[in-house]
Amino acid sequence: MTVGSWRLKIRHQTGFTYAGNVASSYNEARMSPRNEARQAVLEARVEVWPSARTYRYEDYWGTVVTAFDVHTAHDSLQVTAISTVETLGPGDQLATNDGIGWAELRGPESLDRWYELLLPTPRTALDEELTGLAESVRDAQPTPHAAAMALCEQVRDEVEYASGATGVQTDAVQAWRQRKGVCQDISHLVVGLLRTVGIPARYVSGYLHPAPDAAIGDSVVGQSHAWVEWWVGRWTAFDPTNGVPVGERHVVVGRGREYGDVPPLKGVYAGPANTGQGVEVTITRLR
Template identity: 55%
Template sequence: MSWQIRIEHSTGYRYASPVISSYNEARIIPQTGDRQLTLEATVRTEPSSSTYRYWDYWGTQVTAFDLHTPHTELIVTGRSVVQTAPAPARPTDVPGWDGLTDDHVSDRFVEFVRPTVSTPEHPELLAAARELAAANTPADFLPAVGDWVREKLRYQPGTTEVRTSAVEAWQQGVGVCQDFAHLALVLMRAAGMPARYVSGYQHPSADAAVGETVSGQSHAWVEGWLGEWWGFDPTNGVPAGEQHVVVARGRDYNDVPPMFGVYSGGASTSLGVTVSVTRLG
């Protein structure tokens, strides 16, 4: 049974002295695809600005805007209504490891099999990936990776930042959903499986009451190529389903930041991020 979810995402900044010019990009509009339909989506800024939208290289819808009126605070709010589908069954017509790692697949998905700054190679992780691949078919590999990651990482907000790499989080033994996703990507790519980072939102309750607004969260998970893309949430150990709302996909977090910009003015202080979600049906 599909869900309909309303999401409100607000993020803000305060500046030590007035900003006279800023150029910004927001990636907070959910995508429409095979298993998700965005019914409504708006982005508002304070101070008010004109916005325009485009799709970036990775297929994410970007809301761009610039401000040239002096301001000491900036607040960006996205509101959307999305219809999501239950988690799909794991693909059954899955190539074997030889099929996943042949030149045709590697060439087609070259950007999703190479290491990145946030998902670098490491000999111990390479050995772990090979051990997991030897013990599992590609279809079983992704859940096994999720189990391995949850054994190595303890979820603890505030222990890492957006620039923390998967290796650094693994060595510390703590992290947040971004780190769980990055570490899973390292293992998947080390085994030769094309893998991409997914950014979006998650409703926190599987049995959410219709009409109740609760505090949600920005969230990250992964998709692996099993003859088709299949999403898995390594933080929670579940396939991506009706509680997951896709906003952006890329190689790692650096391809999908919710907010990115440059400005001329004083040092900035984050006012924080709030996400509220309501199951409408």
């Protein structure tokens, strides 16, 4: 597969409104892309209103966190992340029979190394029906990588992408039963299925440019996006919602066990009720 490269500018604005003045708030934003093998970050800044001093660190999973406290009275909070990233296409993909085999994957070295990424979480835990599905797919495939690809295909065939069909608290079983969900739900389902058959898997959050043939210079309404990675001797990234390898349209922000490890904005505050959260993502292909 030919490796292409894009340069993307991303503007992600989010925040909260409150029913009255909040006395103080303590917040974490995970909205800054990472420098890594298939993407280079040329610019990344996070702006906060009301104005607050920010500091950055990497969390346990390697995600860049911008932390800040606001101690002046405010009835809304706004966070804007602006970044410019150069991305590469999918590059070399594993063939169906590539990667380590089932015996090596089940060995003590692999189990110890990836223990945390083999355990279910609240959003990825499966019921008896889904466990049986995962095991039947596993038994029909010659390699862990082949099983992972087959599970992605199964979920994409069965679960319809439907914007607004679920919320951030929806878990994999709920999405499966209604056969509808968004990228977060589809990724949680795939992660849960992979872990059930012993394949280490992690949830990835970031951005996706919606147009494969995007014109240079045009700004479009983009989206926060989620996909998966699994380990079969090396990490392999795949977007099960769209049925494609992760490539030049994808920008990685964070990784974890599930969405709860990588929310774009979270915090605690003292004051009246939160009355809503707004999100706006604009993506421009620069080249």
